[in-house]
Amino acid sequence: NAGVTQTPKFQVLKTGQSMTLQCAQDMNHEYMSWYRQDPGMGLRLIHYSVGAGITDQGEVPNGYNVSRSTTEDFPLRLLSAAPSQTSVYFCASRPTGTNYGYTFGSGTRLTVV
Amino acid sequence: AQSVTQLDSHVSVSEGTPVLLRCNYSSSYSPSLFWYVQHPNKGLQLLLKYTSAATLVKGINGFEAEFKKSETSFHLTKPSAHMSDAAEYFCVVSVTSGTYKYIFGTGTRLKVLA
Numbered sequence: 001n002a003g004v005t006q007t008p009k010f011q012v013l014k015t016g017q018s019m020t021l022q023c024a025q026d027m028n029h030e031y032m033s034w035y036r037q038d039p040g041m042g043l044r045l046i047h048y049s050v051g052a053g054i055t056d057q058g059e060v061p062n063g064y065n066v067s068r069s070t071t072e073d074f075p076l077r078l079l080s081a082a083p084s085q086t087s088v089y090f091c092a093s094r095p096t097g098t099n100y101g102y103t104f105g106s107g108t109r110l111t112v113v
Numbered sequence: 114a115q116s117v118t119q120l121d122s123h124v125s126v127s128e129g130t131p132v133l134l135r136c137n138y139s140s141s142y143s144p145s146l147f148w149y150v151q152h153p154n155k156g157l158q159l160l161l162k163y164t165s166a167a168t169l170v171k172g173i174n175g176f177e178a179e180f181k182k183s184e185t186s187f188h189l190t191k192p193s194a195h196m197s198d199a200a201e202y203f204c205v206v207s208v209t210s211g212t213y214k215y216i217f218g219t220g221t222r223l224k225v226l227a
Contacts, residue, residue: 042217090156101147101159
């Protein structure tokens with residue numbers, strides 16, 4: 001089925017470990033974003049990309065890196081995990097322009113101990 | 114600056130009664146506005162969107178929203194709540210200047226009582 005696929009669904013990390021959250025979409029969307037969701041705070045933008053080779057920071061980028069080598073894939077890297085990064089992470093994609101809604105992945109629940 | 118405020122963090126209704134989830138926005142530009150729904154442990158699903166066409170927007174599952182520029186509001190309504198509507202709802206405004214960023218509200222949790 002077409003959509004946004006995120007892996008893994010659950011992950012537990014120790015403080016200081018690094019890992020990559022994977023995100024892939026098969027809808028040929030140019031625009032992809034990573035959000036984190038924390039209770040009472042809605043969704044906050046971490047990084048986004050408007051096309052292959054182009055990325056930019058959102059409102060909470062510290063501690064995260066991204067790259068966009070292909071249209072389909074947009075991995076999120078945690079460089080040195082901290083307990084403050086315990087959250088649910090969502091990847092989303094949409095066509096370029098303001099009139100389109102996002103298609104969201106099912107999320108990755110990350111716990112840093 | 115652009116912002117979005119969901120006026121109620123929790124709303125409870127009885128099954129079969131109307132639903133009203135309130136959203137106010139602030140935008141220096143002509144906004145695009147969206148409502149998303151998130152069921153427990155799921156991703157977000159687009160309910161409806163306003164993109165400067167008709168001010169009354171119909172979405173999926175019987176939901177609709179009305180864009181009122183004079184009140185800077187985009188409230189979500191449904192005539193009759195169903196148990197399956199219990200979820201969290203997010204109002205979103207898009208920033209039309211340059212990078213097309215989306216700003217999410219903090220969410221309204223809807224509880225439907227039998």
